Amino acid sequence: MNRNGRGRQFFFNPGPTNIPDRVLRAMDRATLDFLSEEFLEIHSACHEGLKRVLKTRQHLFVYAATGHGAWEAGLVNLFSPGERLLILESGYFSEDWALMARRLGLDVEVLKADWRVGVAPADLEQRLVADKGHAIRAVLVVHNETATGLANPVAEFRHAIDRAGHPALYLVDTISSLGCFDFRMDEWGVDVAVGGSQKGLMIPTGLSFSGVSEKALAASRTAKLPRHYWDWEMMQARAPQRFCGTTPVHLFFGLAESLRMIEEEGLDAIFRRHARLARATREAARVWHANGSGPELFCRAPQRLSDSVTALIMPEGHDAETFRRTAINRFNLSLGGGLGPLLGRVFRIGHMGELNEPMLLGALATVELALKESNVPHGPGGVEAAIAALANR
Amino acid sequence: MNRNGRGRQFFFNPGPTNIPDRVLRAMDRATLDFLSEEFLEIHSACHEGLKRVLKTRQHLFVYAATGHGAWEAGLVNLFSPGERLLILESGYFSEDWALMARRLGLDVEVLKADWRVGVAPADLEQRLVADKGHAIRAVLVVHNETATGLANPVAEFRHAIDRAGHPALYLVDTISSLGCFDFRMDEWGVDVAVGGSQKGLMIPTGLSFSGVSEKALAASRTAKLPRHYWDWEMMQARAPQRFCGTTPVHLFFGLAESLRMIEEEGLDAIFRRHARLARATREAARVWHANGSGPELFCRAPQRLSDSVTALIMPEGHDAETFRRTAINRFNLSLGGGLGPLLGRVFRIGHMGELNEPMLLGALATVELALKESNVPHGPGGVEAAIAALANR
């Protein structure tokens, strides 16, 4: 291990992500009474700011929990035992959400897809049309499949649901898309948007939340799964605290600063920055692959290449975990590994949140250096291609 | 509001509590991959350290959640819908835990008590003896009732259960006692010890945990309440991560430092320090009350006066909330308020965690100053009595 090595670790995992110094400093402070006027103002500003990021004017519930907690909150607030959900397969995280729903007693149907391509809107439409009796209570989609770097077309799926004339609730996991690329809860008719703190929001793990539509809130009133910690009704009743137990004030200190940074830069500028850096990453990858049989983009759907994470599949005979260890141990570059069946075959570059050109170029150049050190074949000129991509704008 | 007033806020709420600078600094750092060897070592050290604080060699499960989350985890892992629990009334928090259990579908019986005195062990024994069929699946006790400053005798209740020969599980909420005064999970036969990060452990809110006995773990295998986020079996299966979703590494950075501080000082020394500072607080309160009809100790059971929080009931005709506003707005001293039916009648001085003589004396002297400013009657000499109590040791 290179722990005593000098210099900053380059952190390019797809979550948690780099925490800006401004956020760390905002959290490096004495605590406050969570019921004090001073904190409640911060709390309230965070709620308003998060709703602007989600692009919703409807409801928001925040939990002291990981993103999986917000997954569970959506399920237990909306459904009764045995109800059917349709989840669109995209990869490790769609599988994991389905597993959770099953273990909570729900009947989960998976709309199958190739992980490198994802579900076609027409397939969703067709399945919903076939559901004459409206047994399907909800459609669940992972906006950005963090495990594969595939971004699902949330608006197109909404249109498919509408075309099918199906009343299902629409639940979308925005954990690794929110604050990275476009998401519009109200405009796209999303009923529950699931989000977490540690990706595009750039704060430590520990807060997650649900944007909730009026329709979903109404549905929650008749849902029978037992719940208390996650219960939206209880949370509404506890205004202005809106929390089950002690409010985690430090995470809100961080969130308040992160939201200030987001508003200073502007969501549109943030999305353009992510698109620019993602494109440069892909250009490097294409050159490594095309010019020398190097690692290849995992996602094969050009319109679905994610702007927040790029997954690369290793050339045959080369182990992604060995390569990742070289990157971290020799050069202090932290990359994401493959999840589930992709372990050892895929490595992932997170390019979301607190990031700029020199950071990304440093990471890409170090990937190239680590490929050399690991004797992984790759075409020359990947970094030069990334530089050129960033210059042509 | 005195927000621009100069000088450090004196924070004497009974949770969250003062976070040591060492802990804040340990959290003020770049993130780590939660699956990296470097983090897993920190993670593992935290588990071992927490178990030493709980005085258990059995199991531990940690959640990204408030303390209420750990309450819920204990309930959903152990019970099936409709099962009966017996909860010992102590105050606001025993009521709140009972409410949660009911909303999760359990049948909760409350063993009634005067909040200023609490349940007698003999009453518990008698109730359990009467439960011939062992319908009661568990006994629930709040070790330290944060709302009233009453510490329940956990070991004596254990003896009462044993004398009754009752097989009920024994769940104890140690949220505001752990790391403040004596608690011994294994020796006292506690099956689930519920703890949180933001009191005696001196770190921000957001982590909570359950110490779990073998007996409880076995019981969880047949429990039918639906669960996933809190599920102990799932957490065990996810070793070494042991977490549902992304591990909140920053809270563990803080916990690791806090546990180092606890081991440096030693639990016994920590308990003596809390006892000494609590006694000084009570001496001040007795003088304020006895010498001038000032605020009075809420807890009337001398053996149950808490070493982590002291609740004082205001003289008739004086509003506790008005007094608290004077303390915070004029003198930057944050005190706890009354909860539930005690709102306006009680204020609370938290004296737990990161605390020493000058901090406590500064708070007590400022309470006396704020009593003067608020024209609340009180005997003279309270602070001098506290000084004398600290000198006589």
Added chain:
Amino acid sequence: MNRNGRGRQFFFNPGPTNIPDRVLRAMDRATLDFLSEEFLEIHSACHEGLKRVLKTRQHLFVYAATGHGAWEAGLVNLFSPGERLLILESGYFSEDWALMARRLGLDVEVLKADWRVGVAPADLEQRLVADKGHAIRAVLVVHNETATGLANPVAEFRHAIDRAGHPALYLVDTISSLGCFDFRMDEWGVDVAVGGSQKGLMIPTGLSFSGVSEKALAASRTAKLPRHYWDWEMMQARAPQRFCGTTPVHLFFGLAESLRMIEEEGLDAIFRRHARLARATREAARVWHANGSGPELFCRAPQRLSDSVTALIMPEGHDAETFRRTAINRFNLSLGGGLGPLLGRVFRIGHMGELNEPMLLGALATVELALKESNVPHGPGGVEAAIAALANR
């Protein structure tokens, strides 16, 4: 040593002083190019802000140095070898400044005084009147003698100089008065005001500065003592950097935040706060002394009792250093010791900068506790008197 003891150290030395968390956080950041536009704006704001605190519209020079560096800067910029200065005796620091001037080759005359009383304005007037040939080139005064808690009347000395019709330059050391109690450079005709960072300005030691009048700047042009690091002409020539060598950007980051805090509270409010807290300190001391032969105020001139530091002389037979060790080792309270001939006889309570009622009361109560622990005689009721003084306003 109590280093592993829990809880915040109470720091009541008369310099350095408590650094507000806001200032520490402002300094906890990556560096900047000291010639960048971004830094030059911060730099310039600091110059403007410091001038407002000094109440001058004339010149300011800032050094990377301790306060002694600014002493030396004033001397080497203004004088030629062998020139005569008149320094008003006040205590350890007037002696130390005189020593420096002598070692730099100047002819220093000390206007003698009892350290517990200080020089009378009439004595200064008389001495200057006697200096028919105006051999005395400058009058030097320490505004607040940090070693004894005596505040010199700078405006009255100005009047004495004027009444004598003497053209001497007027140099005033404001190191432990600036930002604590009233100082007006231009209105009081001060030619050089010497200041430092680590007292009323509440930032770490390492920056010091001179407010310089037009008259002093003109005088510097003919002064012959060799100089470069401290040279005002060189510093003016290096605008906008205005520094010899690399600008210490982190100290300016701290200063900028400290000046923001000062402007938020307002100098008048700051002075009232210091006066209030100083009065409470003296009330406690009077009771300790009058009611029981305890430590006594060192300064015997009622009009000159300092609002930033109080020096107490121990009862006969009791060693101040032993007492201080008890305070720090048993109770984590840091107090100042006696300097020079006062070592062992005097201890000092600094009450300047980042301070409020609970902090001061905590310190005073702990002084009383440490007096008890050390078996130093003292009247009862000191802290109660301080509380009463703070309530009567």
Added chain:
Amino acid sequence: MNRNGRGRQFFFNPGPTNIPDRVLRAMDRATLDFLSEEFLEIHSACHEGLKRVLKTRQHLFVYAATGHGAWEAGLVNLFSPGERLLILESGYFSEDWALMARRLGLDVEVLKADWRVGVAPADLEQRLVADKGHAIRAVLVVHNETATGLANPVAEFRHAIDRAGHPALYLVDTISSLGCFDFRMDEWGVDVAVGGSQKGLMIPTGLSFSGVSEKALAASRTAKLPRHYWDWEMMQARAPQRFCGTTPVHLFFGLAESLRMIEEEGLDAIFRRHARLARATREAARVWHANGSGPELFCRAPQRLSDSVTALIMPEGHDAETFRRTAINRFNLSLGGGLGPLLGRVFRIGHMGELNEPMLLGALATVELALKESNVPHGPGGVEAAIAALANR
């Protein structure tokens, strides 16, 4: 300005340099009494550690000052008015040191040299041989000329002095070499080694110091330049404080942590790291220049290319300041500019202190990106050459 741009600033100025987070955190703490046992231990450890870095067992004096302060300290402690010094021309900083010496009243002779090459040891030897009467009291050399990226051969100059049999004192400025590449005060017979905090020592500007030989200390006893703040005799007399005025404890907190990091990595490993990163920088530069008439290495002496800073001279017709503004404003990359006559012609890449491969590669790739954006000609493949240089080891 890109101030609201997201992501960390890449700071590649040749001083101040990147401050490690560990150092910033070590400084983000409450103050200490500078005379307390706790601080004096830290202070003493810093003195011992600094002497190990200087490789001396002789004397050390530390100042609250910039590096220029330590320059001045060396001069005023060692010399009397009118004495002659011989300074070896290397660039802006040798000129600036000479200017200071002249203004302090010394007679400075400059041994002339081309800034792109520096003085030859034989020229020094010849000049000293010619000084039959030993009028030259000292030889002054800047070890690493920060303005040009030229490293002087300090050991070879020592040999030249010895060959000439000349008794001159030997003063060496190690400000931008110490902690970056090899320096051995005692072995190389250096009498005064001048150092500063903000380069290889990786802490904020504000501390500087002199390593002082026995011979120099003896010489100081007869030196006549007036001094007090910098006076070594006074500093020795003030042991254990060893400071004129209040010790700047926060800078020592930082220094203590920095020295811990240096000892953890080891000076030899640190030097190898600097050599490796410097070589990669030069490889990139050579390709930019050779393959396309891009910026060229300023230093033309292959053996003197600095391992801590690389200066590049722009192609004819291109302004270095315009290019630097693009780098900082568009891409948040801070580079050094040309000093004195090199302003606008040269830009500088500092590669010293807290640095690793991804940081350097990110900077070099961004230089290339900024060259493209600024339409500065340059050969393709610079970054690829740097990557290759780092892989070949």
